[in-house]
Amino acid sequence: MQIYRVGGAVRDRLLGREATENDWVVVGATPEEMQAQGFRPVGADFPVFLHPQSGEEYALARTERKSGRGYGGFTFHASPDVTLEQDLIRRDLTVNAMAEDGQGGLIDPYGGQRDLQARLLRHVSPAFAEDPLRVLRVARFAARYAPLGFTVAEETLELMRQIAESGELDALTPERSWKEISRALMEPRPDQFIQVLRDCGALAAWLPELDKLFGVPQPAKHHPEVDAGAHVLAVLRQCAEHDQPLTVRWACLLHDLGKGLTPEEDWPQHIAHEKRGLKLIKAVNERCKAPRDCQELALLVGEYHTHAHRALELRATTLLELLQSFDVYRRPQRFEEFVSACEMDARGRAGLEQRDYPQAAYLLGAAAAARAVAVQPLLEKGFKGAELGEALKGERLKALKAYKEGGGKA
Ligand SMILES: Nc1ccn([C@@H]2O[C@H](COP(=O)(O)OP(=O)(O)OP(=O)(O)O)[C@@H](O)[C@H]2O)c(=O)n1
Numbered sequence: 404m405q406i407y408r409v410g411g412a413v414r415d416r417l418l419g420r421e422a423t424e425n426d427w428v429v430v431g432a433t434p435e436e437m438q439a440q441g442f443r444p445v446g447a448d449f450p451v452f453l454h455p456q457s458g459e460e461y462a463l464a465r466t467e468r469k470s471g472r473g474y475g476g477f478t479f480h481a482s483p484d485v486t487l488e489q490d491l492i493r494r495d496l497t498v499n500a501m502a503e504d505g506q507g508g509l510i511d512p513y514g515g516q517r518d519l520q521a522r523l524l525r526h527v528s529p530a531f532a533e534d535p536l537r538v539l540r541v542a543r544f545a546a547r548y549a550p551l552g553f554t555v556a557e558e559t560l561e562l563m564r565q566i567a568e569s570g571e572l573d574a575l576t577p578e579r580s581w582k583e584i585s586r587a588l589m590e591p592r593p594d595q596f597i598q599v600l601r602d603c604g605a606l607a608a609w610l611p612e613l614d615k616l617f618g619v620p621q622p623a624k625h626h627p628e629v630d631a632g633a634h635v636l637a638v639l640r641q642c643a644e645h646d647q648p649l650t651v652r653w654a655c656l657l658h659d660l661g662k663g664l665t666p667e668e669d670w671p672q673h674i675a676h677e678k679r680g681l682k683l684i685k686a687v688n689e690r691c692k693a694p695r696d697c698q699e700l701a702l703l704v705g706e707y708h709t710h711a712h713r714a715l716e717l718r719a720t721t722l723l724e725l726l727q728s729f730d731v732y733r734r735p736q737r738f739e740e741f742v743s744a745c746e747m748d749a750r751g752r753a754g755l756e757q758r759d760y761p762q763a764a765y766l767l768g769a770a771a772a773a774r775a776v777a778v779q780p781l782l783e784k785g786f787k788g789a790e791l792g793e794a795l796k797g798e799r800l801k802a803l804k805a806y807k808e809g810g811g812k813a
């Protein structure tokens with residue numbers, strides 16, 4: 404048997420980047436031979452094995468034929484006579500279809516190096532269409548490598564468009580899609596992920612609620628970029644610039660969905676878009692099976708982002724309600740993430756990226772002031788149950804009034 408390093412590790416080494424994990428392909432071996440050498444099969448019908456020591460994936464060279472719709476619909480043909488070239492041709496992108504032998508020699512039958520130099524994400528062959536997840540993968544690679552100047556080849560975008568139109572994206576399981584989405588949002592240019600999906604029509608199929616924001620105007624006074632979709636892309640960019648966590652990026656992606664429901668005659672105003680968007684955010688959260696912390700933050704940011712922007716004008720009672728809605732006493736981190744998301748929203752506007760956002764410190768200070776109210780003295784006064792809750796609220800309100808009178812200094 405011959406063993407080759409393949410995929411991302413080869414690509415990233417040629418780009419001078421650190422590779423995180425190795426993928427290997429094995430030519431000229433049977434499953435029995437693999438197991439005899441101590442490799443562990445990952446599943447009965449899957450010609451992939453784990454190395455007994457490193458745990459890295461070793462796949463038998465294979466060709467795939469599509470037998471049905473969706474991810475379940477694969478049959479594998481793996482046998483010792485499948486060549487390396489036959490294996491590589493069914494992979495997604497030319498830059499991912501290179502192999503390295505044991506002596507460090509490069510095997511590049513499909514122009515991977517040429518496309519690396521040309522900074523092009525290009526599919527290898529029509530076999531690309533065998534797995535619709537690749538539409539999301541290409542968009543994710545665009546988000547990762549955009550800072551190096553990579554773009555998607557026109558013919559690949561066209562093929563992605565055909566896949567999107569065929570309805571095949573509907574067959575992807577939420578689990579597989581979420582892996583791509585969550586990784587893509589954490590890349591240096593998450594806006595490019597959305598942009599590429601939009602360019603090939605996949606955004607309309609996968610996230611129509613977001614696609615609808617493109618072409619919707621907002622008031623130029625607050626939004627020099629005007630377009631609501633362009634605003635979301637700019638907010639995502641700010642998220643990456645400021646190293647925000649996944650929860651914040653997910654919340655930012657969905658924060659303005661309500662603007663897609665504003666009646667056209669009300670444009671460019673979007674009165675009550677916060678509340679109106681909640682059912683859309685909920686639907687997207689559930690459809691994508693986003694993790695719980697992402698879901699929660701998205702709903703809270705959707706509902707309250709305008710409150711944050713107006714923080715300095717809010718009355719003490721409204722501030723208190725806001726803090727209560729976040730259960731800031733038990734969940735301080737969630738409130739901090741909310742404030743970050745709102746700051747990204749404020750900065751994700753053409754020409755306003757460097758603006759001050761004093762609301763952030765003000766809100767965090769208010770949360771600290773409310774949290775500093777001690778329960779013990781109230782317990783000592785004999786308050787219990789609902790009355791204790793009311794008394795605590797009263798004390799917190801006093802603290803917030805003092806905070807406001809002190810000009811936002813605790
Ligand atoms: N849907 C997929 C998934 C994977 N691959 C192939 O399998 C390799 C390894 O897959 P994976 O580890 O998921 O991606 P990498 O390219 O290694 O990228 P990453 O840096 O994200 O691991 C890819 O390079 C590609 O050749 C593919 O063709 N189609």
Ligand SMILES: [Mg+2]
Binds near residue numbers: 410411412424426
């Ligand atoms: Mg890999």
